[in-house]
Amino acid sequence: MIAEISPRAQKVIDTLRKFVNEECIPNEERYERELGVGAERWEREPPVVDELRAKAQELGLWNLFLPKEYKEGAGFTNYEYAHMCEIMGTCSSLAPTATNSNAPDTGNMEVLAKYGNEQQKQKWLVPLLQGRTRSAFAMTEPAVPSSNATNIDCRLIRTQGGYIVNGKKYWISNAGHPRLSLFLAMVRSGKTVQEIMDSPVKTGEYDIHKQHSVVIIPANAPGVTVVRPLTVFGYDDAPHGHCEVIFDNVFIPSENMILGEGRGFEIIQGRLGPGRLHHAMRAVGTAERALRLLINRALNREIEGVLLSDRGVIIEWIAKSRIEIDACRLLVLNASHAVDIKGARNSKKEIAMAKVEVPNLVLKIVDRAIQLFGASGVGQDTKLAEMYAHTRTLRLADGPDEVHLQQLGRNEIKQFKRNYDGKSRL
Structure with missing residues (x-):
């Protein structure tokens, strides 16, 4: 079932897309310059970040991640936020931070909002929500x-x-x-x-x-x-x-x-489920950006007088990438909608499927773009090497693929045993 997007959420999605394409992506090079070199890279955040954050707040693009059940949040469903998060993933170095929707702060703010007492919220959560x-x-x-x-x-x-x-x-x-x-x-x-x-x-x-x-x-x-x-x-x-x-x-x-001594697992299960999903959401945006770069390169690069975009293998890469991106998006949207309906605790299957499959498919797409760019694809002149490095870590972050696959497989076996007692037809 495809969930609905409210008119308010759609307006934010449209505004966010414009903000990321016209403000964030064009400022990526400035961000790198302002980071500086050596030890100064750790001394301050580049000034462009605060400028973008001020613009994002003016546009109402702030703290978009907290689901609607939290009074501190923007009031969107996880399904609606999935669309926003994908857009932010096209500029992962700036867009999430500019909108105060960046990991790990998002997960930490959700922990404090869900499990923190009023004193903890005032002292620790409020400054985080304000971006200070x-x-x-x-x-x-x-x-x-x-x-x-x-x-x-x-x-x-x-x-x-x-x-x-x-x-x-x-x-x-x-x-x-x-x-x-x-x-x-x-x-x-x-x-x-x-x-x-x-x-x-x-x-x-x-x-x-x-x-x-x-x-x-x-x-x-x-x-x-x-x-x-x-x-x-x-x-x-x-x-x-x-x-x-x-x-x-x-x-x-x-x-x-x-919350109390001995309740750590209760807290991290509430935190890591949405966090895993947010990573997958952004990764879909990363894949879209990589495909854009791939197609643009193919349309502007000739080899032996033939555009790369006219070569069959490249056309096939583009087609496969589109199929894989749309499959990733559906996995993410399905999982986010499940969380809205059943809660994160009861959506482990859907979250795990997205968490495992999306980074693996996105890596394939980024790798194709790198291959098309040749040597420059692994250097600093494109975002591709950085995209690959960050996406590769997602296969380890918040639990490696193997852990989630083990749990998924075991649950499938349990489900089979419940449904087929040896007498039912297969």
Whole structure:
């Protein structure tokens, strides 16, 4: 079933498309120039960003991501936002940030809006919604296989008036941003993995999904050290970066606990579902941009007196890319509509299918464009290499393909067993 788009949402979609095409994309080169070189890339956000943010606010293109059930949001459905997010994906370096709809802040703001108390919302959420500060989500760790979140081992220990946090995190997006104000950190607040394994009881205090909490760690708290930015195929993604971070005896007050001790899994399941979908939404826009570049190159490049656009193999690439983009879009729209109807918790199947298939197909499309551009396709003169690097990380971010495929496959088998008891016709 195809959901409807409200007239208000359609107006925003049209305005956003114009804003991205006429304001964001033309300013990509200026953004790169203003980033500067060396250490200065981490000292400030390029001035063009604040200029675009001011224009976006004037146009009503602000905080578009929060679903309509949140009073703090713009009031759109996930299905409507999927169309907006795709447009932003055509200029991923500027459009999401310009509209205050960029990851990981979107997921963090949704956590605070959904699970935070009023004090936490006033102190941490309001500045994020206003675009005055930035945030990071500290989950992945180098010492454990973090694709299974039950392994997360950054320790939270109670102390007088609050907690002490100790651990190392890495690939923490936004951790290098000069406006960073807080980390939302996934920490182990209960039993160790070994204690759970050794216990014959797996319920109550030994329930594997009750051992973690999510806490707010101020970015300027003593003991917080951003060690270094980590590169993605050589891209450091300044000024936000994906960093290695150490929490060394960091004290946080009791009021920085979100929802309650042992409720970390409940929180991250609510956060990661929409986050995975947002990545897929933007990736569709990335594919559209790559196809634009591919076709433009084909129409303006001759080899042996023949335009590339007249060669059969290139025509076939273009046709396949169109089919794949439209298939990706339908997967994303189906998943976003499912979330609107059933909620994220009951839409894991649809979200997982989009999360797995979309990045894989988008990589194919970007790779074709790179091939058509030749050597310049892997350099800095086009956006293609950057597109490829970022899209490739999506096959790992928020759970690798294999984890989601395992769960999808197992659920299909369970469904089959429920429907066919050995007596029914296949």
